[in-house]
Amino acid sequence: MVQSVLGSLILGYRPLWNRARKLAAIQLYAHNDASAVVDAGHLLRTLQELWSASSPPLLISAQTRQLLCDFLEHAPRGSPWIEVRGEWLSDSAIFTRVQAAHQRGLRLVWRGDATQLPEAEIARCFDNSLLTLPPEAAVAALQAAPARPGAPAHAARPASPVLAGQMYEGIASRALMEHCLDQNNALALAGWPAEDVLYSMRHSPQQPSHAVIFKLMKAIDAEESLESFEAIMGEDPLLAYRFMVYTNSAALGLRTGIDSLRRGLVMMGFASIKRWLSDQLPHASTDPNMQPVRETMVTRANLMAHLLDAGIENDLRREIYLCGLLSRLDELLGEPLGTVLRRLPLSERIYDATVLGTGPYASGLQMACALETDDASAIRQLCETHEMDLEEVNRALLRVLADLVVERR
Template sequence: MSNAVLITREPVINKQHKITANRLIVHAASVSQAVEALDSLAEVWPSTHPVFISLYKLVPTPDLLNWIAPANAMVEIPTQSIAHPLTLTLIPQLLAANISLNLTWYQHDTVLPPNVQWRFLIVDAKRQHLPADPPGLSIAWGLTDVPDFRNAIAEGYDGASGWFFLRGVKTDGKLAPSHAQIVRLMNLVRRNAEVREIETVLKQDVALSYKLLRYINSAGFGLMCEIQSFRHAVTILGYEKLNKWLSVLLVSASRDPSAPALMQTAIARGRFMEKIGAAFFDKGELDNLFITGAFSLLHLLLGASLQSALEEMHLPTPIADALITGDGVYAPFLKLAKALESFDDKQLAQLAGELHISPDQVNRAHLEALSFADSLQFG
């Protein structure tokens, strides 16, 4: 896989703790290889939010002009290469092609080419404070945790890029009543309880009913008709699919300020596992793969330990094994999903190789999962 192209990512978070852009890090041996890989993913391209394209360690060259860039794509120009002749040649050509530019690793003393409008600036907040009068919207990078993010916003940053929101969350509590209600519904659905019995529980919380129907009818689900009621959902989908959508409801039940980004990440993990696992498992198990990925951040979303949250749900053994002990048949797929949230393409390549999954399959499932998670409205 030495010449393979692999794509990892990190989210861009706004002041309201929501993911408003996705930063794709393209690991390739050359710009032309990166372009070929990006072009091959046009049909699964995530279109809901802007997409930052980082070529990682490569100098952006005019080869990038061969890419048929989607309208929401933004190309990152690293400060270290901004004076390179090939980059200086490329910048006006990208602007002429209506491709937005972001400046990465901007510093106080960066000498910028004239007449260039930068949309976003990514600043290594570990090494310096926010520069005065930045020539674009400022994005902090390298934050450690959620308190770090709050400090960066207070300092004047417009947002941040990275996975800081996965750290610094207390998980000592137990399930809140609203969460427990959804778990109760999941247990009823899993044992095929009477529709009337499930409807009684749903009617106790109209907001839950509304959110459940909203998710089921979302564009990502691809239904041919609109689901009007829970009874209608049972008729069209069956209990197994409803169990999956109740898991989405549980993931989205947190009211923590950091929850929207966590929710989107959890759903992206689940959808990736569902997509990439389709060649390995029977169709009936794919919903379990989705639930495994979605529940991998449940302890952060619910503020309860994963063990206590899962004990209430009586999940199938492969799901519990993957989440609690990191073992079992689903565990390698969860590790692969987590490896997408990294700059480490070597680890990603190794995990994919152990499963005999090609880089193209990984990239395609990755972007499909991102598109799906972006299509749901969290918060």
């Protein structure tokens, strides 16, 4: 593997979610400085080495024209999807390469305004599109949406501007997300309207995932390993938090504070854990709209654990993961994060990183959050501020993304 390829790029990512609220693909942002020459072929070979059959499909979003041209010119047939911004097609050098890449069998995605779709000559070069709904189109889509049960009937509704089988981005409301995915069969959404999904649930307390609780109960019945139990509980930040609150409650009467999932699992015993899980199950959440919210938090925790080198210290690695997992609990619980975390006897390192933005874990958490965006300048600045090696940051990101699992149909 060529070492310099990942050192000359700034990468970021965004998940794409399908109608089942499952991970459909990953949009990989790739940015290069004007002074850096990037071998696109080497980058694609690096991705191929890291990716497995269960890894998510990739949509590569070059953030500079030069890099896009390199991908279009050198990517072999069978490469990941390559995004092309609609406004860049006015550049004849890019359009010529798009035509040649299409002839070569590359899968291209047109990205742009849903109300300004390309003409037929251009459109035939693309396999799909990543569309943005401007405000007037978003309003029209919501007006076309079926009325909710119990709502007064209206006259015939207009046709929706949302096109079946296409991908959409910038969808900020739950209602518009449901219209795109459920009513108009959009292929996927890039990003997720997490803020509005959580706001729509503000009047009822958030509950852990029914699927994760049930999965953990089955693992206990099957007498799987302690590591397996810990990993499953770590798939839901709210379940992990509730479990630690319970293990530290006066009712349990444990003599020492439980500061990790593993210690709580060991101290309680599996029969007691299963009884506790059984009590959680009737109230657990089955809302699929929460699945992307949870998975985003879990990915951030995994990325943070890869960014910060814990050496051979497994306990330290678990603590770093827990720091990332709990870092957005305030969004789930509707309380200040400092108040939430003070209920647990956690390491001060977790509190410092998540609440104060200081301490040894702050760099990993800040970088993990920055990598969820296409803000190359912020990522570069964090590398300089915390003396993080860009190549190692990119390698950690790609390893985490490659380990994400997509359910194949």
